[in-house]
Amino acid sequence: MTNRVPDEALIKVPGNSLITPTPEEGRALAFDIARHTIHTIQPDLDVLQGGRPDYATTPDSLIRAAHVVAVEFATVAAANNYWRS
Amino acid sequence: MTNRVPDEALIKVPGNSLITPTPEEGRALAFDIARHTIHTIQPDLDVLQGGRPDYATTPDSLIRAAHVVAVEFATVAAANNYWRS
Amino acid sequence: MTNRVPDEALIKVPGNSLITPTPEEGRALAFDIARHTIHTIQPDLDVLQGGRPDYATTPDSLIRAAHVVAVEFATVAAANNYWRS
Amino acid sequence: MTNRVPDEALIKVPGNSLITPTPEEGRALAFDIARHTIHTIQPDLDVLQGGRPDYATTPDSLIRAAHVVAVEFATVAAANNYWRS
Amino acid sequence: MTNRVPDEALIKVPGNSLITPTPEEGRALAFDIARHTIHTIQPDLDVLQGGRPDYATTPDSLIRAAHVVAVEFATVAAANNYWRS
Amino acid sequence: MTNRVPDEALIKVPGNSLITPTPEEGRALAFDIARHTIHTIQPDLDVLQGGRPDYATTPDSLIRAAHVVAVEFATVAAANNYWRS
Numbered sequence: 001m002t003n004r005v006p007d008e009a010l011i012k013v014p015g016n017s018l019i020t021p022t023p024e025e026g027r028a029l030a031f032d033i034a035r036h037t038i039h040t041i042q043p044d045l046d047v048l049q050g051g052r053p054d055y056a057t058t059p060d061s062l063i064r065a066a067h068v069v070a071v072e073f074a075t076v077a078a079a080n081n082y083w084r085s
Numbered sequence: 086m087t088n089r090v091p092d093e094a095l096i097k098v099p100g101n102s103l104i105t106p107t108p109e110e111g112r113a114l115a116f117d118i119a120r121h122t123i124h125t126i127q128p129d130l131d132v133l134q135g136g137r138p139d140y141a142t143t144p145d146s147l148i149r150a151a152h153v154v155a156v157e158f159a160t161v162a163a164a165n166n167y168w169r170s
Numbered sequence: 171m172t173n174r175v176p177d178e179a180l181i182k183v184p185g186n187s188l189i190t191p192t193p194e195e196g197r198a199l200a201f202d203i204a205r206h207t208i209h210t211i212q213p214d215l216d217v218l219q220g221g222r223p224d225y226a227t228t229p230d231s232l233i234r235a236a237h238v239v240a241v242e243f244a245t246v247a248a249a250n251n252y253w254r255s
Numbered sequence: 256m257t258n259r260v261p262d263e264a265l266i267k268v269p270g271n272s273l274i275t276p277t278p279e280e281g282r283a284l285a286f287d288i289a290r291h292t293i294h295t296i297q298p299d300l301d302v303l304q305g306g307r308p309d310y311a312t313t314p315d316s317l318i319r320a321a322h323v324v325a326v327e328f329a330t331v332a333a334a335n336n337y338w339r340s
Numbered sequence: 341m342t343n344r345v346p347d348e349a350l351i352k353v354p355g356n357s358l359i360t361p362t363p364e365e366g367r368a369l370a371f372d373i374a375r376h377t378i379h380t381i382q383p384d385l386d387v388l389q390g391g392r393p394d395y396a397t398t399p400d401s402l403i404r405a406a407h408v409v410a411v412e413f414a415t416v417a418a419a420n421n422y423w424r425s
Numbered sequence: 426m427t428n429r430v431p432d433e434a435l436i437k438v439p440g441n442s443l444i445t446p447t448p449e450e451g452r453a454l455a456f457d458i459a460r461h462t463i464h465t466i467q468p469d470l471d472v473l474q475g476g477r478p479d480y481a482t483t484p485d486s487l488i489r490a491a492h493v494v495a496v497e498f499a500t501v502a503a504a505n506n507y508w509r510s
Contacts, residue, residue, distance in 0.1 A: 062296055063319045
């Protein structure tokens with residue numbers, strides 16, 4: 001039996017909205033959206049945790065992950081008109 | 086005889102629209118558009134499934150795939166005015 | 171004598187317009203623009219076909235290619251105001 | 256006991272705003288956001304510092320990191336209307 | 341004595357304008373801008389031509405190059421309001 | 426004692442403005458911003474120059490660098506309304 005990520009980790013856009021009160025929460029949403037995408041593609045928790053030690057200690061992998069968060073955040077920030085006012 | 090992906094998996098923009106009622110459905114569309122792109126480039130199901138064990142257990146590959154979904158979602162989200170109202 | 175891709179495959183923007191009636195056709199245009207770019211950089215058909223077996227069976231390469239289509243589609247979709255109305 | 260990055264390095268958007276008085280400060284914010292993303296994914300300072308000698312002396316890794324800063328800056332610059340007036 | 345690329349290949353934006361009459365010419369400009377960037381970073385023609393056989397026969401390298409052209413074209417297309425009317 | 430890049434190479438946005446009179450100067454600014462980012466992350470000139478022979482003769486590295494310039498230029502060009510009038 002596969003050790004799957006919990007169902008809530010498979011929600012693609014947590015809260016089903018891109019609107020957040022603050023940039024900090026918008027950034028957290030970008031993290032969540034990126035992470036849930038990984039979970040959706042690979043929902044086997046053992047596989048995910050097995051890859052973690054390698055990925056999380058490799059600078060290039062960390063930079064790649066940060067790149068994805070940056071792209072998601074660009075969308076979230078635009079959705080919120082950059083929290084300008 | 087090649088084991089091809091079904092015809093509906095080769096539709097490039099499922100539903101032929103970028104407009105969705107909610108962010109969650111917009112995100113699902115982004116996933117579908119990305120996946121169908123892969124299917125269109127490589128429609129041989131055996132090849133796709135043969136590559137899956139390697140790809141789906143390699144963190145860098147998962148991150149790369151998540152990056153593509155992020156780019157597609159940026160387009161879908163803009164199309165929907167970010168589901169603002 | 172080099173086995174070159176046909177001349178029409180070297181047209182950079184087929185139809186010389188980014189406007190398409192539907193998202194599906196817009197996506198097809200994004201594919202064509204991306205493919206013709208490859209043809210323009212490497213017009214030797216034998217080289218292109220020689221690289222195909224390796225590229226088309228490597229998940230990371232397929233994802234890379236899908237990424238380029240995603241970027242081209244973002245431009246085509248914006249050009250068409252996302253086919254909103 | 257893990258040697259964690261300090262708590263302030265885990266704030267995702269320092270100052271909780273994308274608005275800055277000048278492009279120079281906007282660029283500095285883009286650097287901070289990118290760096291804090293790395294810290295959030297990998298908060299173990301020893302791991303981060305252990306990877307630094309390899310990463311910081313590899314041109315491709317430096318370029319990858321610069322790419323992420325570029326993407327973050329695009330968002331910050333848009334938020335500030337490019338400091339046009 | 342180094343065999344340098346000709347001076348005109350070092351002009352960063354040929355014609356010093358992003359405006360073109362047609363998408364086809366806009367795409368050609370995107371190619372030129374991308375190529376001149378490479379020339380500016382590495383102006384030694386012998387080095388460039390020495391790397392060509394490897395790069396131009398490697399699918400991943402061709403896709404990477406196509407990606408850059410796609411990003412430049414996004415800018416050129418936006419500059420021209422996508423040649424909409 | 427480290428052989429550091431000069432202080433002016435660490436200014437993140439030279440001139441502290443994204444506005445330039447022409448596309449050519451805007452492109453030059455994009456180059457400068459990208460280069461100064463590398464300098465900021467790795468200010469040791471000996472390390473930078475040590476990596477140069479490898480990086481500048483590797484097509485994939487040149488393409489990666491050109492990609493970053495393209496992303497920076499997209500921002501600079503938008504800031505200048507694409508020098509349209």
